[in-house]
Amino acid sequence: MNQQELIQKISEEMDELGIKQIKSPAKVKIERPGPINKPSDLAPYIEHTILKPEATRDQIVKLCKEAKEFGFKGVCVNPIYIEEAKKQLKGTDLIVNTVIGFPLGAGISRVKAEEVREAVKAGANELDMVIQVGLLKGKEYKLVYEDIKAVVEAAGPIPVKVILETCLLDESEKIAGCILAMRAGASFVKTATGFSKGGATIEDIRLMRAVVGGSLGVKASGGIRDYQTAKAMVEAAANRIGCSASVEIVKG
Amino acid sequence: MNQQELIQKISEEMDELGIKQIKSPAKVKIERPGPINKPSDLAPYIEHTILKPEATRDQIVKLCKEAKEFGFKGVCVNPIYIEEAKKQLKGTDLIVNTVIGFPLGAGISRVKAEEVREAVKAGANELDMVIQVGLLKGKEYKLVYEDIKAVVEAAGPIPVKVILETCLLDESEKIAGCILAMRAGASFVKTATGFSKGGATIEDIRLMRAVVGGSLGVKASGGIRDYQTAKAMVEAAANRIGCSASVEIVKG
Numbered sequence: 001m002n003q004q005e006l007i008q009k010i011s012e013e014m015d016e017l018g019i020k021q022i023k024s025p026a027k028v029k030i031e032r033p034g035p036i037n038k039p040s041d042l043a044p045y046i047e048h049t050i051l052k053p054e055a056t057r058d059q060i061v062k063l064c065k066e067a068k069e070f071g072f073k074g075v076c077v078n079p080i081y082i083e084e085a086k087k088q089l090k091g092t093d094l095i096v097n098t099v100i101g102f103p104l105g106a107g108i109s110r111v112k113a114e115e116v117r118e119a120v121k122a123g124a125n126e127l128d129m130v131i132q133v134g135l136l137k138g139k140e141y142k143l144v145y146e147d148i149k150a151v152v153e154a155a156g157p158i159p160v161k162v163i164l165e166t167c168l169l170d171e172s173e174k175i176a177g178c179i180l181a182m183r184a185g186a187s188f189v190k191t192a193t194g195f196s197k198g199g200a201t202i203e204d205i206r207l208m209r210a211v212v213g214g215s216l217g218v219k220a221s222g223g224i225r226d227y228q229t230a231k232a233m234v235e236a237a238a239n240r241i242g243c244s245a246s247v248e249i250v251k252g
Numbered sequence: 253m254n255q256q257e258l259i260q261k262i263s264e265e266m267d268e269l270g271i272k273q274i275k276s277p278a279k280v281k282i283e284r285p286g287p288i289n290k291p292s293d294l295a296p297y298i299e300h301t302i303l304k305p306e307a308t309r310d311q312i313v314k315l316c317k318e319a320k321e322f323g324f325k326g327v328c329v330n331p332i333y334i335e336e337a338k339k340q341l342k343g344t345d346l347i348v349n350t351v352i353g354f355p356l357g358a359g360i361s362r363v364k365a366e367e368v369r370e371a372v373k374a375g376a377n378e379l380d381m382v383i384q385v386g387l388l389k390g391k392e393y394k395l396v397y398e399d400i401k402a403v404v405e406a407a408g409p410i411p412v413k414v415i416l417e418t419c420l421l422d423e424s425e426k427i428a429g430c431i432l433a434m435r436a437g438a439s440f441v442k443t444a445t446g447f448s449k450g451g452a453t454i455e456d457i458r459l460m461r462a463v464v465g466g467s468l469g470v471k472a473s474g475g476i477r478d479y480q481t482a483k484a485m486v487e488a489a490a491n492r493i494g495c496s497a498s499v500e501i502v503k504g
Contacts, residue, residue, distance in 0.1 A: 053356040054420045056390035078358030104305040106330030114366045132332060138308035168306045
């Protein structure tokens, strides 16, 4: 069975389970800021990211300063630092992105929804949630779908990215994860948390794009540390890059 | 300055910040099940643990079966599997422990409190929360204290363990974390999540015991994979061991 046939087959399995396409409530334009001819062309693709638990407030302030200086799309921080990041980026059009059920995804859906509401109240512009990886691997598709849908509905107009943690999944599971995210109204699919065994690969970006088509964004994240890798991700179809080595990357 | 003087100094800093000792609402006996003369003596100390995100329901069922067979204290699972574990352990006195704000600790306190309420509703008997590591390192003690207190108050009679993530902390930060946990009404301090750079060490168990005295439990977790290590943790003053290699450990 080729990839396209496999996607078709898994789609039909989802149909049989009654997993319906919902209309996404999010207001988002899926952008591709332009071709990459030099390192600084990557800046509008980049969410400058610090998610390590030991990050202090001072490091978040520095992150925001760098995001403004280098013209990144925005920053990605843990929920406790959303308010600080909003304050630092006030008066700019940089986004503050945060993470939900991160990085294991193994939380209760109602709690993820509450985390969304608190994050939005604190000022988050976008949300990256982690899929329930174990339930996906156990083929408990309906539960995985309901989990994403609960987050999407709590987020309303705020776009939701669904992190698949691709390094833990085989090809069929990656495809199933993308279909579930799409049907549950997510705006993006995203590769990895950066806290597991591996990160973004070119093959995964291509596979994810093949499943979601042109209607969803694809965010590459996990282990992207240099210009060549970041450029290759964008050229393989990524709309967004999540990384911490952003300054090094755009300096080339 | 020796260790005892350092503990005293940090305690006084907390006093000056108005960080008061609250009366813990938890109902818990801090036990030491007995001396370790052979591998199976460790069983009542052990929380048989699976927290990896890719764990399927089948693996949780197996975990519970093993916990009953080998007489462990109980199991520790992610929130999505609390109900399954309760079902599997029905009619026994084994506990179901879960994790809150895990493994980064960088979530909003109100969300952690909601996670507690949902976990308790699902049947959790004990809760291991992760401290806000970055705020602790930034010396934002009052926020760290309020975060733990929010979880303890939401938990009510259910005991709360506070995971310090010791591998990310220096000696003063470990001491501060223990004092904050104690003053905010936690029932245990615990070393590590198992998802960061390191796990439990004998020195950390001794230090944690030196800070909390006899009133709180100490749980050793992270990288405990054999009998000798587990035995050494108990002999260094641990009341509880969190590990995944539990069956190998009690077989010796």
